[in-house]
Amino acid sequence: MKNPFEYGGVVSGNAFCNREKEVADLLRAMENNEKLFVFSERRYGKTSLVRTALGKLPKKGYVCAYVDLWPTDSEATFVTAVAKAIAESMSTSVDKLLETARKFFGSLAPSVTMDEEGKPELTFGISKHARPGPALDEVLETPAKIAGKGEQNVVIVFDEFQQILEYGNDQVERKVRSVIQNHRKVGYIFLGSRKHLIEKMFMDRARPLYRAGGHYPLGPIAEEHWQPFVSKRFADAGKTIGKERIHDVCELTQGHPFYTQHLCHVLWELCEPKAEVTEKMIQTAVQVLLERENYAYTTLWESLTVPQKRFLKGLATDVAGVKVFAGEFVRRSGLRSASNVQRVVDVLLAKDIIDRDNGSFLITDRFFRLWLHSAQTR
Ligand SMILES: Nc1ncnc2c1ncn2[C@@H]1O[C@H](COP(=O)(O)OP(=O)(O)O)[C@@H](O)[C@H]1O
Ligand SMILES: [Mg+2]
Numbered sequence: 001m002k003n004p005f006e007y008g009g010v011v012s013g014n015a016f017c018n019r020e021k022e023v024a025d026l027l028r029a030m031e032n033n034e035k036l037f038v039f040s041e042r043r044y045g046k047t048s049l050v051r052t053a054l055g056k057l058p059k060k061g062y063v064c065a066y067v068d069l070w071p072t073d074s075e076a077t078f079v080t081a082v083a084k085a086i087a088e089s090m091s092t093s094v095d096k097l098l099e100t101a102r103k104f105f106g107s108l109a110p111s112v113t114m115d116e117e118g119k120p121e122l123t124f125g126i127s128k129h130a131r132p133g134p135a136l137d138e139v140l141e142t143p144a145k146i147a148g149k150g151e152q153n154v155v156i157v158f159d160e161f162q163q164i165l166e167y168g169n170d171q172v173e174r175k176v177r178s179v180i181q182n183h184r185k186v187g188y189i190f191l192g193s194r195k196h197l198i199e200k201m202f203m204d205r206a207r208p209l210y211r212a213g214g215h216y217p218l219g220p221i222a223e224e225h226w227q228p229f230v231s232k233r234f235a236d237a238g239k240t241i242g243k244e245r246i247h248d249v250c251e252l253t254q255g256h257p258f259y260t261q262h263l264c265h266v267l268w269e270l271c272e273p274k275a276e277v278t279e280k281m282i283q284t285a286v287q288v289l290l291e292r293e294n295y296a297y298t299t300l301w302e303s304l305t306v307p308q309k310r311f312l313k314g315l316a317t318d319v320a321g322v323k324v325f326a327g328e329f330v331r332r333s334g335l336r337s338a339s340n341v342q343r344v345v346d347v348l349l350a351k352d353i354i355d356r357d358n359g360s361f362l363i364t365d366r367f368f369r370l371w372l373h374s375a376q377t378r
Contacts (some may be wrong), residue, residue, distance in 0.1 A: 001237055003268055004233040004236065005262075018221060023052055023056065025216065026038070027056060029214070030054075030055075030187045034186055034213070035187070036214045038190065039215065039216070041194070041256070045257045047159055049068070054157065057155070063090055063154045065086045069158055069163040070159070072167075075265070076132045079108070079124075080124045082156075104142050108123050108126050110122060133171070144183040144186055148185070155188075157188075158189070158191065161190040163194060165200065166356075170207070170294065176209065177212055180212050180213060194355070195352070220256055221255050221257050225251055225316070230249065231243075239277070240275070241277040252366070252370060253366050256366050259366040267282065267285045268283040287374075288351070292372060294371070297368055307335055311341065311345070312353070313349070314332060314333030315363060316369045316373055317372070320360070320362070321357070324341055324360065325341055325342070345361065348361075
């Protein structure tokens with residue numbers, strides 16, 4: 001039997017745990033043509049969530065373009081990624097694809113070629129390094145054209161939106177700003193990390209997208225939602241996992257979707273059919289995971305300064321939400337002053353080793369946190 005716990009890729013259908021409220025919130029935003037910035041840590045389920053929401057919109061009357069900006073590195077690649085996503089979202093056949101692309105993006109010289117597997121693929125003739133000013137306008141004005149006066153519902157999703165910070169200038173950012181303001185009949189959803197999307201683009205007065213839309217922080221999946229999800233997957237394979245053990249798993253991963261799935265994946269392998277998950281089995285599963293990562297974590301650890309190590313050890317072993325600038329934490333971790341803590345925090349945030357969490361901080365890699373826990377000598 002195939003392991004039912006998936007980690008790494010986009011999850012959908014049965015493999016998608018709850019998020020009912022979030023799906024409903026996103027659907028409402030899409031239906032009301034809102035402009036929404038959805039942000040979270042990496043691998044928290046943004047892509048899976050937005051794809052699930054898109055899948056629930058009625059097929060009729062909606063044009064939904066999902067644009068993955070991860071592979072883009074310039075205005076030109078941004079332009080073709082958007083054009084391609086829009087054309088594909090409106091076309092059911094290859095003939096239609098080229099027709100749509102010609103209709104909306106004629107100046108980008110579209111053509112359909114065969115990829116390595118013989119599947120038709122839409123490509124554009126504009127050069128990667130061309131100055132794509134007019135093409136950018138053309139592409140970003142298209143959603144409003146399609147929406148017309150509201151006869152068509154149009155939703156555009158930009159995934160990994162922080163990529164636009166890599167383009168070398170803020171042309172795209174400025175154009176997106178004007179589009180968001182003017183396109184009343186189009187919904188825009190932006191996905192990305194808090195650090196980049198929110199702190200850099202959205203809260204900085206000097207940037208074009210300052211307060212340009214609503215913001216929607218995506219949290220972990222609550223234990224009450226993991227309970228039935230995890231329990232059923234073990235039961236379907238004739239294995240048992242008790243409530244307390246699922247609770248243990250959620251404590252260890254802090255409900256982080258990727259790490260929870262990963263730990264459950266290993267646990268499911270360790271548990272024989274007809275057996276029940278024990279505390280010992282959970283410890284073994286954690287051990288297996290930490291051994292796999294040991295080299296990477298050791299390398300990371302050795303690259304840190306003594307105060308950074310002290311801070312991380314303190315954070316890993318303290319209660320969630322601990323006040324790290326308060327006297328008690330400063331004393332216990334041996335960092336001597338709040339300004340020392342501040343310096344450490346700045347560096348660790350910049351390196352993505354920690355992230356902000358409701359006025360406190362957390363270690364982004366949940367297994368690194370456990371690694372810090374498990375090693376007495378570190
Ligand atoms: N709703 C969910 N139910 C179960 N697992 C999820 C869910 N959302 C995310 N995951 C887990 O997290 C991993 C990363 O999800 P993904 O949507 O790619 O996150 P992001 O786009 O935030 O990086 C998935 O492979 C899966 O293991
Ligand atoms: Mg993603």
